[in-house]
Amino acid sequence: MIIIGGAGFIGSAFVREVNRRGIKPVVIDLLTYAGRMENLIGTNHDFVRADIRSEEIHNILKEKESASNVVVNFAAETHVDRSIYKPQDFVTTNVIGVVNLLEAARKYDFNYVHISTDEVYGEECGDEDSPLKPSSPYSASKASADLFVKAYVRTYGIKAIIIRPSNNYGPRQFPEKLIPKVIIRTLMGEYVPIYGDGRAERDWIYVEDTARIIYDILEMAEWRGEVYNIPGGQRYSVLDVVKMIGEVMGREVKIKFVSDRPGHDRRYCMITKLKYEVTPLREGLRRTVEWYLNNRWWWEPLIKDKFFVEDEPWKVKVSK
Ligand SMILES: NC(=O)c1ccc[n+]([C@@H]2O[C@H](COP(=O)([O-])OP(=O)(O)OC[C@H]3O[C@@H](n4cnc5c(N)ncnc54)[C@H](O)[C@@H]3O)[C@@H](O)[C@H]2O)c1
Structure with missing residues (x-):
């Protein structure tokens, strides 16, 4: 398994989760201000420093992907205040970077897991089929990426899913x-x-719950562009x-x-088709x-x- 953005808050919790399940993943991360090797202390992984916006990421994915055929992407600019301060970074990473990964999925045929957010539904309570009504530059960039994932599934037949967690909290959050x-x-x-x-x-949802639920989703995914909401229900x-x-x-x-x-x-509010318990x-x-x-x-x-x-x-x- 390849985990992109695995040195960040949720990504590093997911690395711990897959280790618990006996998997040693490849972690790819640019290590921006939010990504830190300290977050991966005590985990078992191979690490490659790379940018999802780069051409180089194609070669890395080609070389490493044969190990598992699943690429989970947590990499993003994630702070709403920063998106108000400087929206351009959110477009290049969260939209153009994701399209770059989708191009790689087209070429190398891996299963792509796109991590999105409840913020794409705006203030309305969304189920997995609800329209997207983002408000901030951050949520607009995330919603744009979700639409590109859907477009690539429909147009090129890539294998992908979209997962939308709600507000996470827990250890190692910036x-x-x-x-x-x-x-x-x-x-x-x-x-x-x-x-x-x-x-x-x-x-609110505890980050270890999110990591566990994402792994469970991977085991039942059909890879046809389906969406899975992960609200904390709190x-x-x-x-x-x-x-x-x-x-x-x-x-x-x-x-x-x-x-x-x-x-x-x-407010943010989501309904889900999944069943699970949370902390x-x-x-x-x-x-x-x-x-x-x-x-x-x-x-x-x-x-x-x-x-x-x-x-x-x-x-x-x-x-x-
Ligand atoms: N934290 C939340 O409450 C929350 C809720 C819902 C969805 N999400 C989504 O989950 C994902 C992870 O969020 P997080 O809170 O762990 O974020 P984070 O900011 O802690 O980590 C983001 C990671 O992505 C890496 N990264 C950023 N730009 C990159 C690039 N161009 N190339 C490669 N790596 C890059 C950073 O170095 C960092 O390790 C994001 O997609 C976010 O939108 C987060």
């Missing part, structure tokens, strides 16, 4: 994202900036989650309300807090990042 930001800033004794009224609702507002983190940590979380993220979706949010948060408490070495070098430090990071002037 501190720019809500849950690690709340935990780390509270450990540092700092306030946490909350966008708008804090009542935007997300559907919809809570940002403020509710922040409160729960404070309870789990046994500390007061200091909140500062700041202006809302432009175009902010009020209750409070238990998942307990494990997550414990991991960040025990792994300061992992996050301490990252806290200068402007998407962690700034209250309204999308307002920071774009550097050329």
Whole structure:
């Protein structure tokens, strides 16, 4: 199996999952700010550093693909605030990079697993057949890629599936994202900036559940472009989650309300055709807090990042 973007947050959890199932995957990753070899410590894999936008990735896939014939792609620019700040990077990686991988799938005939997101449905509750109504540059880039996957299945007959998880949380998530930001800033004794009224609702799923469910989907996929939603089924507002983190940590979380993220979706919500169990949010948060408490070495070098430090990071002037 080849896991692209395997040095990121969900990708590295998936590497651990396939190791548990006795598989040693090939991990391909560019190692952007979000991808770190530290995330793969203790896993069994072969590593190749490469960019999904490059021509070189075709040769790597050709050479390595014979090992398994399944290529799972987690690689993406993933932070909505960054997409508001600089959308072009999201188009080149999340759209053009994916089309480049689809071209490779056309040539080398592997089974392509595309990891998408619940954000493509916009604020409406989507089942697997619902129309896509993305709001942010991030979700627009992800929705575009999904449409290209479908177009390649229909036009060229490539073998592919699309998987749409909801908001993931757990160990090794980059501190720019809500849950690690709340935990780390509270450990540092700092306030946490909350966008708008804090009542935007997300559907939360523990990352190890996502990794397990993705693997189970691979075993039953028909490879005809079908879509699988993976909601956590636990919809809570940002403020509710922040409160729960404070309870789990046994500390007061200091909140500062700041202006809302432009175009902010009020909620995400998905329905799925799959059946599975997930970790209750409070238990998942307990494990997550414990991991960040025990792994300061992992996050301490990252806290200068402007998407962690700034209250309204999308307002920071774009550097050329
Ligand atoms: N985190 C979530 O809550 C969530 C929810 C739903 C869907 N998703 C999707 O799941 C996937 C993984 O998300 P994540 O949170 O683990 O992301 P992440 O930002 O932690 O990791 C992304 C990985 O992709 C790599 N990458 C980026 N650009 C690349 C390129 N051009 N070539 C090769 N590698 C590149 C990075 O180095 C990094 O390792 C993404 O497709 C994301 O859209 C994430």
